[in-house]
Amino acid sequence: MKNPIWITGAGIVSAIGLDKLEVLDALLHGRSGIGPVRYLSTTHTEFPVGEVPLSNEELQARLGIPAGTPMIRTALLGMWALQEALQEARLDPGLLPQTAFLSGTTVGGMDKSEQYYPDFLSNDTRNDYIALHDCGSSTELIADHFGRFGFVATPSTACSSALNAIIVGANLIRSGQADRVVAGGSECLTRFHLNGFHSLMILDPQPCRPFDASRAGLNLGEGAAYLVLERPETALARGIEPLATLDGYGNTCDAFHQTASSPEGEGAFLAMQAALQDAGLTPADVDYINAHGTGTPNNDSSESRAMLRLFHHQVPPVSSTKSATGHTTSASGAIETVICLLALQHQFLPVNLNWKEPMEEGIIPVQESRPQREIRHVLCNSFGFGGNDSSLLLSKWQKS
Amino acid sequence: MKPVYIQAADQISLQAPLSEAWMKDPIRYDVPYARAVDPDFKQWLTPAESRRLGKILKRAWVTAQSVFRKTGVEHPDAILVGTGLGCMENTERFLEALCRDGESLLSPTHFMQSTHNTIASLLALRSHTHGYNITYSHKDVSFDQALLDAWTQFRIGNIRTALVGGYDELTPSYFTLLERIGYMGGSQPGTGSETAVALLLSMEAQQGLCELVSMRMLYRPTEQALQETLHSLLDEAQLTPESLSAVMTGVSGREAQDAPYHRFIQQWFPEVPTLRYKQWFGLSYTASAYAVYAAAHCLDQGFIPDGMYYGPTPPRSEPPQTLLLLNQSEDKEYSLIILRALCGH
Known part of the structure; x- marks a missing residue:
């Protein structure tokens, strides 16, 4: 029998809710968060999407980040979800150096790159966003908002990135290299991948119908979620029981x-x-x-x-x-x-x-x-x- | 745990491709930007493959084939890739079209090959490997994270063989962008370039280039955390600082980027010879893959080229036995790796 891995905290933000309670309520009542585009700047308004119902400015204000700080949406969504996971697992900043953080993403800072790309090429006005383009930058922005994690990493396997982040985290615990990890992923909508999926002709202009005979493609969404995984010993030391086990x-x-x-x-x-x-x-x-x-x-x-x-x-x-x-x-x-x-x-x-x-x-x-x-x-x-x-x-x- | 060996290691870089000619006769560069020197792809790829695959994918598949041939391992238990920017050429072409032509008439071809995991999945597709497959994209430690994942899974017995690669491509326009943020170019030394390195790691082989003894990674470590980690790493390898043959660092002559390396050496290894590799292999998010590649071949051949030494400590007279590899970026991400020569070398 392998050593058990406890899940001691979780956080989520998505089109159907800004936290676990809201998501639970939407799931129990069969409520969808998919609708017309509100926040993403795109001409493809024919495709419904699942957007997190907060603008960047609103997210930034709620997270207490000064207006004007260079930010990417993937990082803002990630911070929002991570906050809930850390609170539930009672991980205060003092415990972060003994905690690994694994955050999957593919889009990274593409939301700003696609907006400022002509500037990137021609002038120095948007250099902050060049530095935030790559995937690892979003992981570090998210982590640094809460303190000093002892290790951070960014798995990027397209749509399975976040699940693989959880697997990597679990292996770190099983091998004894980490006692505790926070793992998951974050991704915002971008024109880049909306158009990419459209070019592959797999977006449905109707609400998507998984496993239905008439299914005709997907609706893109956005969001973030993280889970706190740990060995029982470290959880028990804080008087915490698991929500479930991995x-x-x-x-x-x-x-x-x-x-x-x-x-x-x-x-x-x-x-x-x-x-x-x-x-x-x-x-x-x-x-x-x-x-x-x-x-x-x-x-x-x-x-x-x-x-x-x-x-x-x-x-x-x-x-x-x-x-x-x-x-x-x-x-x-x-x-x-x-x-x-x-x-x-x-x-x-x-x-x-x-x-x-x-x-x-x-x-x-x-x-x-x-x-x-x-x-x-x-x-x-x-x-x-x-x-x-x-x-x-x-x-x-x-x-x- | 049984030892893990680096059984084969191959590269395409600023140096002669798929060769260790750089050890005797390194090609020197004095330009801010240069692309890697490609091998004759015809020997490795069909004309159709050559047409269809982007440059980074060709290099990935060729370096992988080369280590497969050398080791006879054709279906590794795991394929792990580190890439700082992924398939940049395709990403850029899709992005350019999006900015230039707006959101219509975009071709799927560039999008399909734009995700970071295109490389690792191509390697699985071509080698018909259904096992563990992952990609890391985290700045200057992207390759190190892939190696750490492999190391972790060797430790828990999940795998017995692994293909670990580091790949990046650098287009002229992305070089301009990285120059804007001071990462490369400007008036400072170092040649901005690309990466293609494949390592074949195995627990089964009794031989190879060297042993991967252990490794650690840290994020924003305090001095105390760095010290403790270093001690535990050396203890695990049953080494003292003085017994190391050398420490290989990522210094490039760029002052701000080098400062944490100099501090680290002065503090922990003032009496140990220091080695560098970026003067020959260039600057890239995954340049640290060349450190492992180069160190493995130095240990295998029992000699370190003179041009790799820097710093005040003179070379040791005996052939290298153990090397500590340090990769760091902005004093934030740290990676420490210990490699050991095999008996008889």
């Missing part, structure tokens, strides 16, 4: 195509299988799967195939909460892990919104939030471009 995980590569998933969902299958093996569980033990479920024809059929194979057609309740939050890209793995945590704590199944008709050889997603049995073990899937497929297994905390 019992297993798998990171695999589909190795099929740069942006598409294999028809058989090989990477997804291997990731879920590895997470179960790592946790010492069998498919029958899984009570809920939070699918990657983007709503693209390719992902949902490939992921369905992987689930049908692994669970031998006895698939447990599955849903994609991207129907509520939008696809929050690099942050999605952490946002959905926090949603899984809420499902375990509050014993409900998040409903897959906008679903009407089964797809061919697809799974039937959750339509009723009341579970048929106790939710003890959940899988959370997160896949990225390049076949970077990862899966986590979380378990309900049970006092022995």
Whole structure:
């Protein structure tokens, strides 16, 4: 038996809520945060998005950052979510030097780069933002807002970045290199990736319909989420019990195509299988799967195939909460892990919104939030471009 | 834990590609910006691959193939890549089109190859490797984070072989941007350039270039934290500061960037010879990959080129046995790595 990893704090910000309570309420009432563009400056107003309902200025003011400080939205969203996670785990600044911080992102400072790029090339007026362009800068801005973390790192595996940050953190704990880590990810909307996904023709001008026969693409979203992971000893030293435990995980590569998933969902299958093996569980033990479920024809059929194979057609309740939050890209793995945590704590199944008709050889997603049995073990899937497929297994905390 | 060996290490850089000719006959540069010297891609790639893949991807696949051939390991248990800026050429082309033509008629090709993980996933795709796959993008320690992840997983028994790479490409316009923020260029020394390094690490091989003894990374360490970490690292390697053959640092002649290195050496290793590598391999977010590559070959060949020494401490007379590699940036991110020569070297 591997050493247990406790989850002792979590924070989230997304289109369906600025904290865990708001997100929980939206999930329980089946409320979506996807709507017309309000904050992102884009001509593509035909595509609905899941925006965090605060402007940069509002976020900056609420975080107590002086107006005029050079800032990128990915960092602001990250700070907002990290604050909640640190408070819940009672990690004051004095404990941060013994804490690692892992934050996944791909967009980094692109929101400002795409705005100021002509200046970058021609003059010195926006140099602060050149220095904030890369992914690592957003991680350091987020970390430094709270104190002095002992180690920081930035996994960047496209849409699975945040889930892989959690896996990296868990390995640091298992190897004894860290007692405690805060891991997750942050990503804001940008014109760059909105247009990128549009060029791939995978944005749906309607609200997305994961696992539905009529699904026609994804809606982009934004947000951030972090989890505090630690060894029981360090949590107990602060008198804290876990919210849930992280019992297993798998990171695999589909190795099929740069942006598409294999028809058989090989990477997804291997990731879920590895997470179960790592946790010492069998498919029958899984009570809920939070699918990657983007709503693209390719992902949902490939992921369905992987689930049908692994669970031998006895698939447990599955849903994609991207129907509520939008696809929050690099942050999605952490946002959905926090949603899984809420499902375990509050014993409900998040409903897959906008679903009407089964797809061919697809799974039937959750339509009723009341579970048929106790939710003890959940899988959370997160896949990225390049076949970077990862899966986590979380378990309900049970006092022995 | 069984030892972890660096079994093979290859590079494309300012020096002769896929070769250790720099050890005897380094190419010297006195320009602020130069692109890496590419090998003859025809020997490694089909014409279709050559057409379709961006430069950074070609270099990544060629360096990976080279270490695969040397070791016979074709499907490593893990593929880990560090890149400071990712596939910059494609990112830039998409960004330029967005700024120039607005939000219409953008081609998917550049977007598809613009994410940072394009490189590691290409390596998996080409080598048909379904195992652990990750990319780190964190400024000057991007490569070090990838290596630390591999090291961590060797320790917990998750993997027995790993391909660890450091890759960056530097376009002329991005050089201008980095010059604006004083990272390279200007009137100070150092050649802004690119990175392509592949290492094949293995627990199974009984031989290779050297042993990866241990490593540590820190963020914004206090002096006390740095001291404690250094002690624990040396203890783990059963070394004293004086017993080190040399310390290899990332000094480049750029005063502000070098200051923390000089302080570190004066404080902890005043009697140990010091080595540098950026004068030959250039400045890049992932330049630290060349430190590991170069140190591994120095340990393997039992000699350190004269041009690598700097500082007041004279070289030791015996062949190098253990090297400490220090990479830091802005006195914030720190990486410490110890490599050891194999028996018989």
